[in-house]
Amino acid sequence: MSEDLRTDPALDEAGVAAAVEAVEPPAHGSITLIIPTFNEAGNIRELLRRLRSSIPAHLPCEVLFVDDSTDDTPEVIEKAAADCPFPVAVLHRERAVGGLGGAVVEGVKRAASDWVVVMDADLQHPPQLVPELVGEGERTGAELVVASRYISGGSRAGLAGGYRIAVSRGATWLTKGLFPRALRGISDPMSGFFALRRSVITPEALRPLGYKILLELAVRCRPAKVAEVPFVFQDRFAGESKSTAKEGLRFLSHLAALRTATGPARMIGFGLIGLSGFVPNLAALWLLTGAGMHYLPAEILANQAGVLWNFVLIEALLFRDRRRHRHWADRLGRFALLANADLLLRIPLIAVLVDRFGMAVLPATALALVTTFVLRFAATEALVYLPSSRYAAVQPSRTERKIPCDVPSGAGEGGGPPCSPSGR
Template structure:
């Protein structure tokens, strides 16, 4: 990741500090008090960008008009662009009375959410405001977000389209409105406790205290970083302010079907963060594996093959099916701990070792209870479920202790 900083003056420089706190700045502080805003701390505005060269000049102009006169600020662009967005920012920053930094990422790990996390790590201010680079989030609201947080002693202030005074009018098209409302309903249904008091968890416009979030604990995937923050490290005090979602200033929306699928994967990852939830999803995936397993068993026994070798062969179909779903839906964020071949081999070995316990159970059910091979297999699969889950998590997807032990000294150094 490359970093370029265009700094007319640092936040701590007398020139910048004087613009806010010197005698000439006193009327500005009185104006803030008159408007009912608490005297806010400094703010870092984090803007993730992807090919927004047509928007960033106007964005910096509007920030200049509405923010520095009310509180000290810096702007950090975290850029994943393939166009000339960094160069345009560099040129536009020359006219800004506040520091402007560009962090350009060659690999956009985590998508827009990952970019926001990088911006939070780079922030130097008490408050971090996250906003899009397309001007659908009005920069004039930044002082109000911070001021509301200071006044309410909150750790997170969400700009909401769904409270009195807010509007989604810039969300063009009935399809996008329906998708937004559906995603909001789904997330609030899945996380009723964590999202209590947040009417717009899909908002990309919010302020958070830097001390209220541990960036290293976040695992963003896609563009809904507020949901990630609220679920993994929700501050104790949360409040909201209304905002009107604006029309995009220039360019086209980056929302695609691919981003929608990433969002659904992200939801699943957040929902399965606890062991109990992971076990439930593991069970649901295992239940779908019954289908290829039992269909294969039925087909093989119909050819006259004895149920024991038929079960061994049919089991491989269920193993392959379950492995694919578990890899992509349940343990996606843990795949980096081991190579694909290592994970595949361990999973297959564990799943087939399960037969050592399962086949005697099947034989017991068939010979002593008179059950057919198919129902006996289904019952044995259910009985060995917990052992399969614990073994899969511990032996396939948990980090190797040796690797952790070897990397720890290097991190300390």
């Protein structure tokens, strides 16, 4: 492919996509190395130096930095790339949609190679393993090759402190417990260093949130065969870790979204959230009836505590990706209307259970909540949160700045344009 196609900003997306379709298929074993960055200027020169010494001259490889930085990282990349024997490019995103995982997906959309390799920029992932990851995939026929800290020869030495080690191990156990089939054969689902065949990935199916993109790809793309290569997790070369409590919460939200991606799973999640709503509902009912209020008006007031509790959890855990089509107040109003509307059915049922069958108020309430569960779930999904197919057409706008880097003439043949908008 000509150098002009890689760097000419005057080409529109349709023109570039057509040109990409016209070129020959990528060379066997060609690589797009995707490196998401956020304020990693201090690591770039050393990273590219090690990549230069690690990637064999015969291996078709291009490097794409997808950058969300607020510092001068893009400029540092542009200068450091001048000495690289392979194409290097930067895609700078004005909005960091999806976090690090979203950055990787943006890079995947532009990859035209056989393999996509994902690694961090902080040198905790050893660059010399890039050819080995792809080589293992070619030798074994695997579609996904994971660099693992938890197999023989691997180590998590670069995780500073017992707290981070405990969190990493706990997250690993949790994810493998939640997704036993999708993560079969993956000992380190928290790894951010892996190679995946581009043909396996459907970017439109991905809904990343935060930095655990391997989990997203493994669960949604389901590669048929997985292999692993051991690696020693290194100390960060420069800068500070991006792991924060906020990222931890995003990780938990991401787990919930993945686990409830199907209708039956969402119904189960809805039921579990509804069960947890018994606590504020029944607690409020106990307080109100204990204060002397008749159980029927107490039911109405206590129901609001459960409604608010359920709404917060459903928003965060079940329908995170279906919230932008309505204002939160509109969603809350609709949810509360539906939740209280079932009182028209539930209160007469409770009255029958209490007055005719002699049940106590609390068990009668619990039984009535269970009987109206399916109806409430169906109405909530249909009337409060639109189906995913309709939401998919409403994507957040973004402004991207592409910074082409100088590369030697003819470098990276067979690899495809680093900043091409085409996914193949």
